[in-house]
Amino acid sequence: MTNEQAASRFEHDYECYENVAATIGVIGGKWKMLIMWHVNQGSIRYNELRRSIPGISQKMLSQQLKELEQDGIIHREVYPETPPRVEYNITDYGHTLDPIFDLMDAWGETHRQTVGRGRTP
């Protein structure tokens, strides 16, 4: 392999790495999978989510919801009533992640059976 080929290969690798890292950055948060899963079932409110995800703190729920919203994965709808109501939904863009989830679900299932127990972040 020439130096040029090596360099171009490295750049391609690095591109792919950045792409995959970006994807993990969006969906890799400690609670994001769980949050997205519930939001994926349909409109859900803040405290409903909180109850649905045992162990999550308000802080992390708010933070990760905000990140998912900023990344365009979920939509936040505020209804100016009293008491206030906020509903979260998956966006069309969020649905583009579905194929990845399906693959990861399948792979993770096999892996968990194979290894018995993996690192869970």
Place this chain on the structure above:
Amino acid sequence: MTNEQAASRFEHDYECYENVAATIGVIGGKWKMLIMWHVNQGSIRYNELRRSIPGISQKMLSQQLKELEQDGIIHREVYPETPPRVEYNITDYGHTLDPIFDLMDAWGETHRQTVGRGRTP
């Protein structure tokens, strides 16, 4: 929806979450993508990897290599020579992750163009 249906849905959700989390646990490490990418190109030695991944510390390289090995993604071959030589390779099992990488690469590329800049872990 009945309570039973809700309960079963939650368990299914939780299963999927655990599966996906396990997958992210395996490939989500800070340097794992980059490491796997290089190992994927063929047999490579410890210090070659170190040079190929600017910025990684010995500690992280050793640690993440060990985790990838424990998870069955890469294989570590020791040649008892002097000086010692150790080579790393992707396993067949490691190759089963390829489809996920492809999807994440594609999604990440689009996402980076769309958002301009995502959270990169």
Place this chain on the structure above:
DNA sequence: CGGAATCCAGGATGATACTG
């Protein structure tokens, strides 16, 4: 050469209290 062991700083996460 290919690591392991140690120490340490900073960010991620958690618990609690408070607010519009």
Place this chain on the structure above:
DNA sequence: CAGTATCATCCTGGATTCCG
């Protein structure tokens, strides 16, 4: 109800040093 603010804590990851 749906969060924010603040403080405590834990853990990851980096730098350094040493070993077979």
